[in-house]
Amino acid sequence: MRGVSATRIALIYPELLGTYGDGGNAIVLARRLRWRGLPAEVVNVPAGSPVPDGCDIYLLGGGEDAPQVLAADGIRQNRAILRAVGGGAAVLAVCAGYQVIGTSYPSGGRIHEGLGLVDIETRRSFGPPDAAPPPRAVGDIVVEPDPRLGLPTLFGYENHGGRTRRLPGAGGFPLGIVRRGVGDGSAAGGGEAGGRADDHGGAPGTDGIVDGRVIGTYLHGPVLAQNPALADLLLGFVHGSALRPLDGPPETVALREARHRALVTP
Amino acid sequence: MTTSFPRRFTARTQAALAVERLAAEASRRLGRGSGEMIGGKLALRVSPEMLAEVGSHRPSACVSGTNGKTTTTRLLARALGTLGPVTSNSGGANMAPGVLAALSRPPFDAAAALEVDEMWLPKVARQITPRVVLLLNISRDQLDRSNETRRIAAMWRELGGELPETTVVANVDDPLVAWAAAGWRRQVWVSAGQNWTADAMVCPQCAKLLYRNESGWWSECGLARPEPIVAVTGPRELLWYGRTIPARIDLPGRVNLGNAAMAAAAAREFGVEVEASLGAMTGLGDVQGRYQEVVLGEPGRRGRLLLAKNPAGWVEMMELLADAPPRPVVIDFNSQTADGRDPSWIWDVPLERLRGRQVLVTGERKEDMSVRLAYAEVAHSLHPSAEAAALAANEKVVDVVANYTAFRDLLVRCSR
Ligand SMILES: [Zn+2]
Numbered sequence: 001m002r003g004v005s006a007t008r009i010a011l012i013y014p015e016l017l018g019t020y021g022d023g024g025n026a027i028v029l030a031r032r033l034r035w036r037g038l039p040a041e042v043v044n045v046p047a048g049s050p051v052p053d054g055c056d057i058y059l060l061g062g063g064e065d066a067p068q069v070l071a072a073d074g075i076r077q078n079r080a081i082l083r084a085v086g087g088g089a090a091v092l093a094v095c096a097g098y099q100v101i102g103t104s105y106p107s108g109g110r111i112h113e114g115l116g117l118v119d120i121e122t123r124r125s126f127g128p129p130d131a132a133p134p135p136r137a138v139g140d141i142v143v144e145p146d147p148r149l150g151l152p153t154l155f156g157y158e159n160h161g162g163r164t165r166r167l168p169g170a171g172g173f174p175l176g177i178v179r180r181g182v183g184d185g186s187a188a189g190g191g192e193a194g195g196r197a198d199d200h201g202g203a204p205g206t207d208g209i210v211d212g213r214v215i216g217t218y219l220h221g222p223v224l225a226q227n228p229a230l231a232d233l234l235l236g237f238v239h240g241s242a243l244r245p246l247d248g249p250p251e252t253v254a255l256r257e258a259r260h261r262a263l264v265t266p
Numbered sequence: 267m268t269t270s271f272p273r274r275f276t277a278r279t280q281a282a283l284a285v286e287r288l289a290a291e292a293s294r295r296l297g298r299g300s301g302e303m304i305g306g307k308l309a310l311r312v313s314p315e316m317l318a319e320v321g322s323h324r325p326s327a328c329v330s331g332t333n334g335k336t337t338t339t340r341l342l343a344r345a346l347g348t349l350g351p352v353t354s355n356s357g358g359a360n361m362a363p364g365v366l367a368a369l370s371r372p373p374f375d376a377a378a379a380l381e382v383d384e385m386w387l388p389k390v391a392r393q394i395t396p397r398v399v400l401l402l403n404i405s406r407d408q409l410d411r412s413n414e415t416r417r418i419a420a421m422w423r424e425l426g427g428e429l430p431e432t433t434v435v436a437n438v439d440d441p442l443v444a445w446a447a448a449g450w451r452r453q454v455w456v457s458a459g460q461n462w463t464a465d466a467m468v469c470p471q472c473a474k475l476l477y478r479n480e481s482g483w484w485s486e487c488g489l490a491r492p493e494p495i496v497a498v499t500g501p502r503e504l505l506w507y508g509r510t511i512p513a514r515i516d517l518p519g520r521v522n523l524g525n526a527a528m529a530a531a532a533a534r535e536f537g538v539e540v541e542a543s544l545g546a547m548t549g550l551g552d553v554q555g556r557y558q559e560v561v562l563g564e565p566g567r568r569g570r571l572l573l574a575k576n577p578a579g580w581v582e583m584m585e586l587l588a589d590a591p592p593r594p595v596v597i598d599f600n601s602q603t604a605d606g607r608d609p610s611w612i613w614d615v616p617l618e619r620l621r622g623r624q625v626l627v628t629g630e631r632k633e634d635m636s637v638r639l640a641y642a643e644v645a646h647s648l649h650p651s652a653e654a655a656a657l658a659a660n661e662k663v664v665d666v667v668a669n670y671t672a673f674r675d676l677l678v679r680c681s682r
Contacts, residue, residue: 016468020611021611021612021613021614024610024613024638027642031641064415066468066473067468069473070468157607157610159608220610221610222613225613251633251637252637254636254648255633258633259633
């Protein structure tokens with residue numbers, strides 16, 4: 001249907017939202033298209049310039065406090081991502097980018113307005129105001145994805161101070177259940193816990209959101225390098241059933257086996 | 267036992283020095299490393315103020331930054347050595363205990379060239395009031411430990427206010443460093459270069475985007491690259507206080523000439539002429555095994571050891587790897603605590619540049635590196651060890667790029 005026109009992958013403000021190697025997600029998507037014989041174009045959107053309309057996939061990565069706010073202001077100003085999603089584009093937002101596509105997020109001691117693309121909010125803590133905020137979530141993370149997605153276990157690394165929860169009546173559903181690590185730091189079903197996955201009083205926490213063609217998550221690594229099936233899910237949003245299956249590459253199979261040995265096998 | 271410690275030290279510090287010496291010797295005898303950490307730790311427990319006592323009455327310089335600390339400290343120690351005895355924590359133990367161990371060796375009036383961890387710099391410098399502080403650069407390192415580059419810069423900036431007698435030798439090409447040093451009483455601005463700019467895109471002063479062009483960087487708020495009085499102007503050339511001088515050292519690469527420029531600028535504050543500094547620096551061919559060629563496993567198989575522990579370090583190594591002849595490259599990659607547990611930064615490294623070379627991968631996280639190389643379309647093979655990789659290489663001599671713990675383990679194995 002799309003003919004020979006290249007799939008355009010927009011890498012948004014990599015200097016601001018690229019702290020954790022998230023630029024790798026663009027490399028992975030472009031390669032997986034080209035390995036299928038499909039043309040791909042990575043559109044680098046440098047900080048300070050407007051987000052372009054008309055891309056097929058928009059990628060937002062992680063960043064430190066000041067860069068996050070600067071990036072969010074740029075993204076909110078021209079609203080190109082909202083228009084593009086309305087027109088069928090896909091979004092992958094990771095870590096700081098995930099927080100930014102929600103309605104609000106904390107940075108530098110203040111609450112900032114987000115893009116409002118998905119119905120989530122992020123705070124330093126959802127606990128009582130007099131309680132110490134939970135520690136920064138840093139470490140390996142393993143997520144069992146929602147069965148509707150048909151994905152295998154997701155591996156990644158997280159590094160964030162915020163805790164995220166879905167708003168009442170939010171669209172979409174959590175990306176998955178956290179088997180190891182923190183993720184959103186809120187229990188499945190919208191609880192207010194903010195600790196490790198295993199101290200929600202038994203209820204496992206969730207990570208991320210899938211709402212239409214928008215995916216948000218705390219997993220970097222970069223997430224698509226460790227989880228090629230998630231990359232193909234995103235590409236499927238754009239190409240539909242025309243996207244032919246792609247095995248491997250064998251290096252990712254070996255990596256996932258190594259991660260499984262290190263993080264899942266007791 | 268008799269002590270040779272100066273009488274002006276308090277009894278508590280004399281005791282602490284004795285403890286340090288005993289512990290360090292015992293540790294060395296047991297083969298547990300250089301003994302600097304354990305001795306220094308015990309001594310600090312006996313006398314927490316002793317750092318000030320053994321450090322503040324002597325000419326000293328502290329070297330800090332993400333990359334190049336060890337090399338620059340070694341170069342500075344050589345330059346200061348032209349004046350007399352110098353003590354230095356040359357083993358790389360760069361937190362308070364390691365600094366203390368270096369200061370605990372007689373003579374107690376020797377000049378000190380001290381490598382100091384970025385986070386520890388304020389604590390150490392407040393106690394020993396160094397004559398000079400060298401600030402090299404700030405970039406991401408070990409993301410899971412200290413995640414805010416600006417926080418380090420702010421800490422350094424604040425430190426300047428507490429050290430009115432100290433001169434700061436600062437790299438103007440790193441905006442975070444320049445902003446940190448602007449808060450000090452007296453600066454010597456050096457253009458040592460910066461080939462990694464991704465961590466300094468945002469103005470540390472006003473949080474707006476920085477502008478850059480060929481001649482520097484600046485911000486809307488007025489913060490801008492200071493005019494350097496010392497600069498690396500060519501592969502073997504420095505601008506030095508208004509004149510151009512030839513500068514040749516034995517360590518490879520432009521990055522090391524930048525380190526040498528910083529060290530020479532610092533040595534000048536102690537009265538060492540630049541010619542004497544550079545002269546003393548030549549002859550240093552490797553720093554703790556870096557750039558050194560070692561036998562890898564079997565006789566006849568040799569490897570040049572290169573350390574790259576973060577994206578900035580890797581970009582520097584790319585420059586060295588570009589040297590002809592293009593040797594096979596062994597990548598030894600771990601992610602232990604000292605490396606940073608998160609290996610995702612390898613996606614920021616332009617590994618595509620290795621295409622066309624023979625690349626051999628090993629280390630605890632070799633599978634992560636392998637996926638990165640697969641997506642970079644760099645053909646490569648996996649091996650159980652660097653020695654096995656060297657044996658499988660097409661040539662007798664390889665370049666080995668390793669990150670921190672991989673490098674350390676390799677060095678131990680190769681120097682046995
Ligand atoms: Zn500014």
